[in-house]
Amino acid sequence: MNTKDIYEMRTVVAAVFLGIFSIFVLKALTSFEIIPGVSYVYNLQGPSIAPNMITVILFDWRGYDTLGEAFILITAVFTTGILFGRGVLGGDVKVRDTAATRQPSVVQKVFAAPLVFIIVAFGIVITLGGHITPGGGFQGGSVIATAFFLSVVVFGLRKNVFSLSHRSLETFEGVGALIYLCLGLAGLGLSGYYLYNVGADFYPGLGVAQWAVNLLSYPDATNAGIIPYLNIGIALKVLSGFCTIITVLMGAEKK
Amino acid sequence: MNVDVQLWSFVVAGLLVIIGLYAIAFMDNLVKKIIGVMLVGDGVNLVLITEGFKPGGIVPIISEKLFSSGAVGDFANDAAYSLPFALVLTNIVIGASTLAVLLGISIKLYQHYRSLSVAHIFQEDDA
Amino acid sequence: MRSLYDTLHETLKSRGGTHIGGGFTAEYMLLAFFPLAFVALLRGLDSLTSAVLAILVTALVAFSLPLVKKVSRENSDHFAIAAFYIAIVMGLVLFLMVGGF
Amino acid sequence: MNSELIPLMVVFPLISAILLNLMHGKDRAVRVYGTLAMVVVIAVPLLAVYGNHLFGAHPAIDTPAETGIALGRINLAIEYSFGFLQRALIFLLAAIATFAVLSHTSNEKRASGVYLSMVMLSIAAVSAVVMANDIFNMFVFLEILTISQAAMVVAKGDIGGYKAALKYLIFGGVAGGAILLGIALLLGTFGVLNITDLGNALSGNTKSPIVLTAVGLLVIGWLFESGLFPFHTIKSHIYSSAKADVAALLQTETKIVLVAIAIILLRLFGGLSNMSAVMVGLSVITLAFGSVMALVQTDFRRLLAFAAVGQAGLVGIGLSLGTPDGIAASIFHAVNDALAMSLLFVTVFVIYEGAKTTEFSRLGGLLTKAPRLAFLQIIGIMAVSGVPPFNAYQSEYRLIGAAFQAGYPELGVVIILGTIVTFVALMKGFFLTFLKESTAVAAIGRPQLSNALPLVTFATMVILALVCLGIGLHPGPLYDRFADVAITLTMGV
Structure with missing residues (x-):
């Protein structure tokens, strides 16, 4: 008896057990009673930092989670690189890319280029206004990355609008992540707490030097502190991370 | 009415998780399995989003008028629960990262086996 | 009727290679393991039920000799086998946590 | 209360990962920086002061009534706690x-700078999981761990590694979904993510179906992360597909994460007898299948991989008993076993580097060629399977004692049996590699295994062997403090 027969025979059993699993999950979900919990406190204290509560939670209270999340993306980018030969044990393997150039049609050429610039501008707006309006570094970075995708799909890898090499994308990504890490370290050095929002100086009793508060406070009506800078770092990182992934996946050799 | 919306949203989220598990367990195509993994993640995201939903609540972004009038307590009472949304944002990025790596691996496996059938790819692992 | 030893020997030989010794040890260890592990697992039930179930398991194990080949097939690297057991355990864990006992 | 070095245990490896990736291609820089970074990684847990660290400096506040949380005070920030257990586990991880x-x-x-940065990322992730006092933060870093472990396997660049990583990531996605769903259920019901707060909110309230579902989902996640029963084939596939020196790191990480998550589960739902029963059952099954499957393998790496998984089951048994003795013995066994198994993996790494294979059919008669290696491997085998002067004897003996004391004498017998099977399996591997004169070897020519081991590898093996012996002779200093940790843990429940 080979595995295929066993597989067919056992489908029913597995389906029954998955059914049991689903019944319990659905039962739990439908008998839910939700309490506001910590969200209420965040909504209460958040407005004194920045208007957008979600950004405040992401970059202030749970800024450390966001750091972890950024590093998941970095790990994925490195892993995709390893898969296609960069950093494999025993020396790098160069992949010959076949999708390097492509001849766009006239319609594509006329519409793609301006659209790319509009999308990039939109992404920058989303990033910089992340603490006031719905948006932020992740959203802005991924919007800019879509512009890169568009340009790669229309013009090919080699001759696209951005003409970013793999190396420079990597440097961008490293710089983005280092901005985040170093702002966190600044908080650690000045107040003793990692990722303390130095610019906003929410707890003045910690003895943060005034020059540092002035340096890192964002020139804005609200008192967002380091959040906009973190947004910029995350945007750089997300943008270059997605771009690297798409470059690597599109460059995979078509046998 | 709003309670119904929440209930049905939870049901849909649960169904997404279940469909994803079904795809992982029973579908042979590698890409379908990967889609299954994504569906599980999306289902969990929908659970979190629905947890953030508050009947009759407002968007958790404070307006300038409300802020300057000092009614922050009212805002906190009215606004939707904001913590789950932040968690969802994190999980979306996790999902995207896993997706990228899984697709990369499946490209490599396809180049080697010329097939996306999991039964075919894992054929030689039968004991 | 052939002896149990011969049956075992031939089945293990069909796996190929020089590892009959390992196979035999594994076989006897499994014989010891399964009833014991089940006694440990079933102690949440009352003593009569667990005794009956333990005897049942021992009988099942004894009648399905040789075990090694089956066990190593169930623990192979194939995706479908892993998925099968994971599906079972996911259902079982929730059943035991929420619905059982 | 606040130690400034605590976040550095995670943040420094993350910075190093970025820098090593940027240095990739500059061979010398990668070597020098990688070595220097490890000095810091080892030093920080030794220098850090015990205490808690609040990220973003947000203190605990009195709970407003509108939150609906039935607690006097709640924590707002992500919190890390660092005590003796955390220091021991992180130091062990840093050493391996x-x-x-x-x-x-x-x-x-x-x-390869990218490869070393993956090692750094996994160090950071495991340290974070060990210290995290915030359940969502634990989830985030578990995901980093999963992807970086898959990357270390993929880095070998062969098709078996891709298949192992594919399975690992797909089921990792399922397990991650399960953990997050459990977290979501708990967050919606109790409104907090901090583990201490959650434990207080849960006390005496664990019988509602939602909580029980959440417990089940978190247990499923625990099973995946620690490679217990349904996931044991996947874990052993991962171990045997990686290079053997990395497999030593991978199995250490798995055991540390096993202990860390089990302790979180015990802190949250300690009194729950259902959970304890499920965890004991699946651990016993893992022990049985892991050690028996080790016996029938035809490849040394695969054998070790299954033996490592079986030993993880052994660690799981004591933790899921939930008694102070069981928890202390389990943590102690996790440390001992990680050390001894690492020694065995390194010896197999040497065999693979010399002979380019670990298939038993193509090995044999290496004793005359590498007597020192054979001696070290015998020490490793004795250490793993609990032969008296070595460390695992001390912990397995205590584990069996704890099982008897908790009223599970048959578990004690199962543990003894599992240890015997592991010993037989490992001795079989030793015999087929070093003692047997195989005809197949004569046909393909003796494997080229030089007697001159690389200095670093040889020193690694000697140090590990000495540490195993040292802990075996003086278990007191380490075990007593684990016992203290276990007693404080069970007091809180």
């Missing part, structure tokens, strides 16, 4: 990781 890094920089012709 240093061996992996040095093995890479001294044995590879071209050092």
Whole structure:
């Protein structure tokens, strides 16, 4: 008896057990009673930092989670690189890319280029206004990355609008992540707490030097502190991370 | 009415998780399995989003008028629960990262086996 | 009727290679393991039920000799086998946590 | 209360990962920086002061009534707690990781910065999981761990590694979904993510179906992360697909994460007898299948991989008993077993580097060629399977005692049996590699195994063997403090 027969025979059993699993999950979900919990406190204290509560939670209270999340993306980018030969044990393997150039049609050429610039501008707006309006570094970075995708799909890898090499994308990504890490370290050095929002100086009793508060406070009506800078770092990182992934996946050799 | 919306949203989220598990367990195509993994993640995201939903609540972004009038307590009472949304944002990025790596691996496996059938790819692992 | 030893020997030989010794040890260890592990697992039930179930398991194990080949097939690297057991355990864990006992 | 070095245990490896990736291609820089970074990674947990660290400096506040949380005070920030247990586990991880890094920089012709940055990311992730007092933060870093472990396997660049990583990531996605769903259920019901707060909110309230569903989902996640029963084939596939020196790191990480998550589960739902029963049952099954499957393998790496998984089951048994003795013995066994198994993996790494294979059919008669290696491997085998002067004897003996004391004498017998099977399996591997004169070997020519081991690898093995012996002779200092940890843990429940 080979595995295929066993597989067919056992489908029913597995389906029954998955059914049991689903019944319990659905039962739990439908008998839910939700309490506001910590969200209420965040909504209460958040407005004194920045208007957008979600950004405040992401970059202030749970800024450390966001750091972890950024590093998941970095790990994925490195892993995709390893898969296609960069950093494999025993020396790098160069992949010959076949999708390097492509001849766009006239319609594509006329519409793609301006659209790319509009999308990039939109992404920058989303990033910089992340603490006031719905948006932020992740959203802005991924919007800019879509512009890169568009340009790669229309013009090919080699001759696209951005003409970013793999190396420079990597440097961008490293710089983005280092901005985040170093702002966190600044908080650690000045107040003793990692990722303390130095610019906003929410707890003045910690003895943060005034020059540092002035340096890192964002020139804005609200008192967002380091959040906009973190947004910029995350945007750089997300943008270059997605771009690297798409470059690597599109460059995979078509046998 | 709003309670119904929440209930049905939870049901849909649960169904997404279940469909994803079904795809992982029973579908042979590698890409379908990967889609299954994504569906599980999306289902969990929908659970979190629905947890953030508050009947009759407002968007958790404070307006300038409300802020300057000092009614922050009212805002906190009215606004939707904001913590789950932040968690969802994190999980979306996790999902995207896993997706990228899984697709990369499946490209490599396809180049080697010329097939996306999991039964075919894992054929030689039968004991 | 052939002896149990011969049956075992031939089945293990069909796996190929020089590892009959390992196979035999594994076989006897499994014989010891399964009833014991089940006694440990079933102690949440009352003593009569667990005794009956333990005897049942021992009988099942004894009648399905040789075990090694089956066990190593169930623990192979194939995706479908892993998925099968994971599906079972996911259902079982929730059943035991929420619905059982 | 606040130690400034605590976040550095996670943040420094993250910075190093970025820098090593940027340095990739500059061979010398990668080697030098990788080695220097490991010095810092080892030093920080030794220098840090015990205490808690609040990220973003947000203190605990009195709970407003509108939150609906039935607690006096709640924590707002992500919190890390650092005590003796955390220091011991992170130091162990840093030591084994240093061996992996040095093995890479001294044995590879071209050092790979990306690969070392993956090692750094996994160090950071495991340290974070060990210290996290916030359940969502734990989830985030578990995901980093999953992807970076898959990357270390993929880095070998062969098709078996891709298949192992594919399975690992797909089921990792399922397990991650399960953990997050459990977290979501708990967050919606109790409104907090901090583990201490959650434990207080849960006390005496664990019988509602939602909580029980959440417990089940978190247990499923625990099973995946620690490679217990349904996931044991996947874990052993991962171990045997990686290079053996990295497999030593991977199995250490798995055991540390097993202990860390089990302790979180015990802190949250300690009194729950259902959970304890499920965890004991699946651990016993893992022990049985892991050690029996080790016996029937035809490849040394695969054998070790299954033996490592079986030993993880052994660790799981004591933790899921939930008694102070069981928890202390389990943590102690996790440390001992990680050390001894690492020694065995390194010896197999040497065999693979010399002979280019670990298939038993193509090995044999290595005793005359590598007597020192054979001696070290015998020490490793005795250490893993609990032969008296070595460390695992001390912990397995205590584990069996704890099982008897908790009223599970048959579990004690199962543990003894599992240990015997592991010993037989490992001795079989030793016999087929070093003692047997195989005809197949004569046909393909003796494997080329030089007697002159690389210095770093040899030193690694000697140090590990000495540590195993040292802990075996003086278990007191380590075990007593684990016992203290276990007693404080069970007091809180």
